[in-house]
Amino acid sequence: MKNVYFLSDAHLGSRAIEHGRTQERRLVNFLDSIKHKASAVYLLGDMFDFWYEFKTVVPKGYTRFLGKLSELTDMGVEVHFFTGNHDIWCADYLTTECGVIMHREPLTTEIYGKEFYLAHGDGLGDPDKKFKLLRSMFHSEFLQVLFSAIHPRWSMEWGLNWAKHSRQKRVDGKEPDYMGEDKEFLILYTKEYLKSHPNINFFIYGHRHIELDLMLSATARITILGDWINFFSYAVFDGENFFLENFIEGETKM
Numbered sequence: 001m002k003n004v005y006f007l008s009d010a011h012l013g014s015r016a017i018e019h020g021r022t023q024e025r026r027l028v029n030f031l032d033s034i035k036h037k038a039s040a041v042y043l044l045g046d047m048f049d050f051w052y053e054f055k056t057v058v059p060k061g062y063t064r065f066l067g068k069l070s071e072l073t074d075m076g077v078e079v080h081f082f083t084g085n086h087d088i089w090c091a092d093y094l095t096t097e098c099g100v101i102m103h104r105e106p107l108t109t110e111i112y113g114k115e116f117y118l119a120h121g122d123g124l125g126d127p128d129k130k131f132k133l134l135r136s137m138f139h140s141e142f143l144q145v146l147f148s149a150i151h152p153r154w155s156m157e158w159g160l161n162w163a164k165h166s167r168q169k170r171v172d173g174k175e176p177d178y179m180g181e182d183k184e185f186l187i188l189y190t191k192e193y194l195k196s197h198p199n200i201n202f203f204i205y206g207h208r209h210i211e212l213d214l215m216l217s218a219t220a221r222i223t224i225l226g227d228w229i230n231f232f233s234y235a236v237f238d239g240e241n242f243f244l245e246n247f248i249e250g251e252t253k254m
Contacts, residue, residue, distance in 0.1 A: 002039035004111055007234040008120065008206025009227035011086065012062055014049035017229060024064055027228050030247045031068045038077050040111075043100075044206040044225060045084025045120025053091040066098055073099030082107075084206065085122040112239035114201040117193070121207030121224070125189030175209035187214070190222050202242065204235060213244045 010027055017023060031041070051059055073079050081100040083090055094100045106119035181187055190203045194216060203222040211226040211233050223244055226233030232247040 001112070001239045003034070003037050004040045004042070004237045005034055005038055005234055006042045006044060006118075006204050006223075006225060006236075007228065008044035008082075008084070008225045009046045009209055009229070010065075011046055011049040011227070011229060012065060013051075013059070014229075016049075023228065024062070026232060026247065026249075028064045028068045029249060030232070030234070031072065033247075033249070035072055035075060035077060038072070040078035040080065041072065042080045042118060042204075043082060044118060044204065045082045045122070046086045046206060047081070047084075048087040051087035052089040053093050058093050066094075069094070069098040069100060080107075080118075082118065082120050082206075084120040108197075108200065111237060114237075115199050117190075117197070117200045117203045119205055121186050121205035124205075125185040125192075178210050178212060181214070184208070184212075186224060187216075187222060191216060194220055202237075211244060 010023070011017065012020070012024055012027075014020060034041070047065075048059070048062070053059075069079055079098070079100045080103060081090070081094055082103045088104075090102060095102050103118075106117060106124070108115065108117050110116070178184065186205050186208060194200065194203075198220075201219055201221065203216075203220070204225065205223070206225050206227075208224050209227045209229070210224055211231055212222065212224040214222050216222055221242070223235055223242075225235060225244070226246075233244065234247065235242065235244050
């Protein structure tokens with residue numbers, strides 16, 4: 001029985017990350033290290049810091065990462081790609097060229113006899129009205145049509161700078177630390193959702209950029225995956241055991 005892996009929030013291409021090329025290489029090295037051990041890899045959102053596809057144009061860069069995804073799918077490894085709040089504008093490129101399975105909404109699925117609820121996590125229980133408004137604008141098909149009418153020379157520049165400033169507004173470029181079980185909106189959302197879906201065993205999210213592994217009941221567990229900026233963290237399920245781990249291989253050279 002092969003392993004199933006979960007990771008999120010690499011924010012590849014971020015102009016706020018100084019070690020961007022080394023970061024991408026480290027992610028690719030990790031994917032290469034698991035390619036013979038994995039039956040599936042779930043990428044739970046914000047793998048890119050800003051990704052916008054035009055009909056015949058896709059963003060520059062990410063060739064090592066995209067090539068590794070293609071290698072995995074060519075080998076028969078399922079690669080599931082969830083859109084996050086930074087890369088919601090994926091069209092069909094990653095599906096047709098890299099063979100990934102795209103998910104735009106939370107997914108409930110059975111893996112080795114256990115029920116998993118998988119989502120990036122943005123918009124789930126978050127009370128921030130400003131973020132809700134921004135999210136609704138980003139998901140607006142009308143606004144996407146207008147944005148697509150702008151030449152990529154300007155629209156991509158705007159998007160990358162928006163993402164950069166979004167990260168720089170945070171202290172040291174990091175999300176707030178763990179706020180406690182009674183304040184984390186993903187925990188509060190999950191507890192409420194669990195009341196009507198008691199058969200789910202694992203709730204796995206990205207988005208918050210914290211590492212969290214918490215039992216909610218004797219049979220239900222919530223995991224927040226950290227990120228591939230500071231933690232280089234991932235979860236792995238082998239059919240019996242579930243672990244939240246960090247990729248500790250030394251940094252690759254530039």
